Amino acid sequence: MKKFFLNLLTLIFIVVIFISGYKIYDTLRYYKKADNVYSQLRDKKEDSESMNDATKNLSSINPDYKFWINVEGTNIDYPVVQGNDNDFYLNHDFNKDYLPAGSIFLDYRNNFQTDFNSVIYGHHMKNSTMFGQMEKFKDREFFEKNKTITLKTDNSTYEYEIFAIGVYDADFGYNNVNFSDEEDFNNFLNKILSKSIYKRDIVTSKDQIITLSTCSYEYENARIAIFAVKK
Secondary structure, X not given: OHHHHHHHHXXXXXXXXXXXHHHHHHHHHHHHHHHHHHHHHHHHHHHOOOHHHHHHHHHHHOOOEEEEEEEOOOOOEEEEEOOOOOOHHHOEOOOOOEOOOOOEEEOOOOXXXXXXXXXXXXXXXXXXXXOHHHHHHHOHHHHHHOOEEEEEOOOOEEEEEEEEEEEEEOOOOOOOOOOOXXXXXXXXXXXXHHOEEEEXXXXXXXXXXXXXXXXXXXXXXXXXXXXXXXX
């Protein structure tokens, strides 16, 4: 009987090791696939003679393409898409193929050129891809040195200066995109700034901002959000 239980425990141990190994392999496989997809898209952008050509090339692959985002001091260098909801691109890549890493995407309710607050979402990947390096802005020195977010469309470049970073509950409303007027937007700004880790006094209710959002792990449903004002 003792031998039977030892054999059973050994078998269970082997099965657990096998399942864990497969999960690690599966995760690495998806990481590799995501790296390949976005490396090819960066090459396509760089090989284009202009951003206008790049936009045409990328839009021909996926008409949901909106603009390209770069965040100073990080590896955040991605095409941004916009779907019909905020669910599809959580687990689909730029080619609309299933991929747990998903895509960097603009809130489906936004027109980033006119809205008070345009929200851009991305996963906090453990290999520091996608929006994984937003974590760096929790360091005060890094926050002070790296201030610029750039969005590039077909014929325009928009620069934003980071004015705050915070960790918020998913239900806090940090990603609100609907405001009735400037006063409503000003109340929103005061709300997020009151909970920010670091901030700069450079934004007013007459400005347009973007919000970068990703998961955080301080507590359940925590989110890191970076806020930047259009220059």
